[in-house]
Amino acid sequence: MSSPGARSSGRAGVAETAPALASTPVDDPAPDELLHLEDGWERPPRPPLPIVASTVPILGAGALWLVTGSILALWLAALGPLIAIASIADAARTARRDRRAAEREGARTRAEVMRAVASRHRRERERWWGVHPDVARLVESDVEVWRTHHDRGDTVVVGRGRIPSAVRVTGGRRDPRAGELRRRAAVLEDAPIAVPLDAGIAVIGPPVVSAAVARALVLQACLAHPPGSFSLLASDSDDEVWLERLPHRRVAAGRTLAFRVGGADGADAADIRIVRVGPGEPPPPGCAVVLRVDGPDRAQVDIGGETYEIRPEAVGRAQAASIADDLALRAARSFGDLGGDDRPVLLAELFADAGRSPVADGGLAVTIGRDRAPVSVDLVEDGPHAVVTGMTGSGKSELLVTWVLALCARYSTREVTFLLADFKGGTAFQRLAGLPHVTGVITDLDPGGARRAIESLRAEIRWRESELARTGARDIRDDRAELPRLVVVVDEFAALLADHPELQALFTDLAARGRALGMHLILGTQRTTGVIREGLWANLPLRLSLRVADAADSRAVLGTDDAAGPVSTGTERGTAWLRRSIDAAPRRFRVALARTEDVTAVGRSAQGPTPRRSWLPALPARVDLADLRMPAEGVGTAPLVVGLLDEPDEQRQRPAVLERHAPGVVFLGRSGSGRTTALQTLSAQRADSATWVPADPEAAWDRVAELVRAPLPAPASPGLILIDDVDALVGRYPMDYAGEFLQRLEDLLRGAGGDGAVVALTAQRLTGGVARLVDLAPRRILLATASRADHVALGGDPAGWDARAVPGRGTMDGIALQVATAWDAAVPGPADPPEMWHPRALTGFVTRRSPQARAALRAWEAAGAALIDLDAFDAGVERGSRTGRVVVVGEPDEWQRHWRTLALIRSDHDLVIDASCGPEYRMLTADRDLPPYCLTGRGRAWVRHAAGEPRRVLLPDTPAHA
Incomplete structure (x- = not known):
């Protein structure tokens, strides 16, 4: 059969038969007699002007006038033109009547021919589908399965489309609508498009749709050819397990049909190839027919460089399994003695x-x-x-x-x-x-x-x-x-x-x-x-x-x-x-x-009760703290719950708690791993005694200094100190401050635990002194990390790293853990800014000439303070003329030169040192201890009085949030 579809170029009509398509003629595909259309109406030639008939009345009127002499006789001459006009009008009327009759006859004939064309197309289509059935028709008609048909040949139907029809229509000259009818009669719609089975077929398209189309081709070949016609070779694919049920897989034959997925590997030696290829991949060698599937009802078949539009047939996995099982059963009944033990x-x-x-x-x-x-x-x-x-x-x-x-x-x-x-x-x-x-x-x-x-x-x-x-x-x-x-x-x-x-x-x-x-x-x-x-x-x-x-x-x-x-x-x-x-x-x-x-x-x-499961469900992605609360052993002594532990080797899941006298716990993991959530969970359980160390380095310095100098009092429940991202916090300090800060944290950890107080830290990496802090904390909880290397660096088992871990998932003592979530957990707020400071009496101001320093001096002067340069003050100029608030201004090296004035102010008055002069602080104050940490470039300064400790202040005209 020659059955190409309409070419994708979209030109009218159907292309001539492509030589590469299967050519298996059908006996008498349509009746021999031709269908004939009546010719269209032909306008008759215009009738000649009736000159003789028109002239005779004129001559008669003239002769009568000559004989009678009556002028009235000349009126008879008018009959000549009237006769000519009447003859022309009569001819036109006759032509219109003939045209209307011809049009009625033509419409009747066309309707009869259209019905005849539709009927003959239907019979012709049935004959073609009878010769080349697809999977649906083979399954519907059980007698067609494995039936030999002399006209069928060795072909397979790749879909349905348009093919040339054997129906021919003649006649209809001068009828513009007859041409369209002849063109429709020459094309058979919805006909099988068959190609040689041994030409090799490559199915290219989206995986789901192309797989369904490829299944239809394999099943069609197995439905049309009995076991023994060929042996089926197939890829070991879990998605196509139905292939193993086909009897063609268990029968040796001279020819082989290879069905492969993802290329032609292993199919080169096969006689018949059906290969499914992914989108964008080239068709494998040996496949003369390329079927490009665009969707469930649209595809193009490429044969010898010519492309035709078709509608492919598709079969689902469940349908394929059912058909394969039916064929296996049919083979078992039909060929039970042929295969011996090899039969299905x-x-x-x-x-x-x-x-x-x-x-x-x-x-x-x-x-x-x-x-x-x-x-x-x-x-x-x-x-x-x-x-x-x-x-x-x-x-x-x-x-x-x-x-x-x-x-x-x-x-x-x-x-x-x-x-x-x-x-x-x-x-x-x-x-x-x-x-x-x-x-x-x-x-x-x-x-x-x-x-x-x-x-x-x-x-x-x-x-x-x-x-x-x-x-x-x-x-x-x-x-x-x-x-x-x-x-x-x-x-x-x-x-x-x-x-x-x-x-x-x-x-x-x-x-x-x-x-x-x-x-x-x-x-x-x-x-x-x-x-x-x-x-x-x-x-x-x-x-x-x-x-x-x-x-x-x-x-x-x-x-x-x-x-x-x-x-x-x-x-x-x-x-x-x-x-x-x-x-x-x-x-x-x-x-x-x-x-x-x-x-x-x-x-x-199935009978019997629901069986006991051998293991518990996996840890949930979210655990509420309210579901894990532990009963208190006494007043305020309920243990701190971290989350839910998973112990599959014990077939149990239990709350993860911190020991009563454990001094500290550290949560390690990447950003987004649930570290802050873990601290909030602990804070919710000790809301009356939880102390957050702020993320702001100034506030954090002050809070830790307070805790070291004056430990938490013993409230109704044991104390809890929470420090989030300690490695990032330490990294924000200069080297000397970082060392002092880490030392104070070590002191906190060493002093915790005896009275039930707990220090809880979080960190992303163990760098420098942070590793010492982690070593002091007896409990280490490892959450998700960015890489396996980070997991191992934090002390984790390489086999325990999970790239898909949800927030809060980690391990505690090598046991899987899901950190609990507290809905009512308190979130630490921003730290309060330092107080704005103004001079009260004689004040020394150590600063470098900077816009912030000049702004502060202008603000003090506007508030009534007198500004005196250090050199002038030391020389006695204006010293006696100025009373009240006096600010002596100088740079660090100037104050070192005027050491007498420095000693005077340092002993009895306020000495204000700009944070930008931090490196000279100890030399100017003769104090070996570090002052409170100040952020540089933010308008911070230290105020030191002989009778007190240095404190951090905010210079005027500096934003409070700076």
Whole structure:
């Protein structure tokens, strides 16, 4: 069939047949007879002027006048022109009548032809779809599946579009509407667009839509060609597991159809190629047909450089799985004796054969496949633990799914429950997650959750031991032990150990003690050599293997080389070998296929109560302090709650509290990790005694100095000192101030704890003296960090770093923690500015000539103070003439020269030193102690009087917020 769609150039009509498209003629696609349109009305030639008829009355009138001499006879001459006019009018009237009749006949003919065209197009379209059916028509008409059609050839329908029609319309000359009708008749809409199957098809487009279109092409080929026409090769994709159910995967044939995702890797040697490529990627070699999918109902097919618009067919995953299952069932019924043990086995058939009869002695016997007879395994009698090996694409995951589903179908939740671990992408067990027997599905997509779930098995072991001891039962078989068996199924055990090598000991311990406790392991792995250690291997007597790449792996599991070799063209996938400890040789069988409807049916018919979960839910992203309040042991002695601890190995979550006499706690983490929230949580619990050290360096200096000089009194509840971002705060001080500030904080930490007082710090990094503070705090809580290197630098375990940690998530003593949130926590406000200072009497002012100093002097002078230069004052000029408030102004080196005046003012008067003169402070005051810290360039100064300590003041004309 030649069936191109309309070219994307948009020109009218349908392009001529592209040679690359399939050409498979259909017998008599349309009736032979032509459809004929009536010709349009043709205007008749204009009639000649009736000269003779017009002249005769004129001549007669003249002759009559000559004979009679009557002037009235000449009026007869007027008949000539009247006759001429009447003849012309009559001809026009006749032409109009003929035209109207012709138009009515033409409209009637066109309507009849249009109906005939529509009818013939319908029949023609049905004939084409009968020759080239798509998936929908093949599924709808069961007789068309695997039916040989001599006109069909080896083609596949890529969609529906416009093709040339065999209907032809003739006639209609001089009718402008006939041309459009002829063009419509020549084009067949909504017809199948078929291309040669062996030309190679590349499907390019968005992943979801292109995947659905590619599924339709593969399924169409499998529906049209019976098993044996070709062997199906497919990528090992968890998204397309339905491919494994197709009978074409299990039959050897001369030709191969390769279905690949993401390129043509492995498809070069195939006879037929269907490749799905992502947007923007070039089509792989060997694909002459390129199908570019724009949406569910729009695509372009490119063949030999010509592009045509089509509407593709798409099939969903669930639909594909259902069709694949139907084909597998059809193949099993039609070719039951052809494939031997290689024919597809459906789990539903095994359910029907085995029934749901209970098993004696508390075993877990189920049928998981078929040889010449059903093949059953008993995890209790043949185990208690099992190992399943197989290379990628061998069907290992399908075997595990079948085994779990068979156990769920036959036993209630009182008898068996499951913990499923998938470490190959998280999709192998996804369809089993909703079964009542399954207590949880863990994947490698959540490393933290997977680790805590596995570690919860330690607590499960202890819980089962305590339950057996409580009831006096010896083991799980004792009637007094009302415990369901727990089966732990791991897909890709090697990947689990690669991420968490410390769990090897846990699985070894579980394997050793699991039989008595009713805990069983089913471990799936690609190979066992170098993965399963001897202590664990000795307790895995039930062994199954699918195809493995290395003969050594086959011998390790089965004792023979039977399972060694590549997965051939479909026939070996799903073929497994079973060897129990009592077997003299492995037994070969076909693993049963579990369909989606099997999972639904088992879930609907499950019996028993909701099973106990083996681990608690993960820590929430937010924990309210009100839910974690601890009861007080006495008046005001309730312990400080930090958050909620997660102990999966104990199967518990408990409040994280600070010891009563702990002197300090430090919270370490990046910005946004929840450090400030942690301090607010502590503050909310000691609202009457919490003291915040401000973030402002001046206020922080004063507050810490006060705490060191006069510790907190003993109020109703123990004191609490809170310092946020201590590393950033220390970094804002000059070196000498930073050292003094850190020393005072160390003194606070050393003095805390005895009376219940707690110093709580937060920091981002351990730099310099901050590390000493952290060492003095006995409790270190590590929150989220920006990188693994920062996590390790703060003392964390490299394996415990989590790049996706939510605010407040961290560790305390190596245990996962979520910091609590207090809704009523007090937030520290801004620090008060220093007092504005004005001279009261004789005052010395040490300053450098700066705009701020000049502004202060102007303000003092405006307020009535007298300003005297130091040189003039020392020389006695105006000393006696000035009384009241006098300000003696000089720079530091000038004051050093006039040491007598400096000593005079320093001994009995106020000495004001601008903060810009900080380096000369000690020399000018003869004081070894540092004055209160001042921000430079902000109009700060120190006022020192002989009778008191220096204090920080604000110079006039300086903004209060500066």
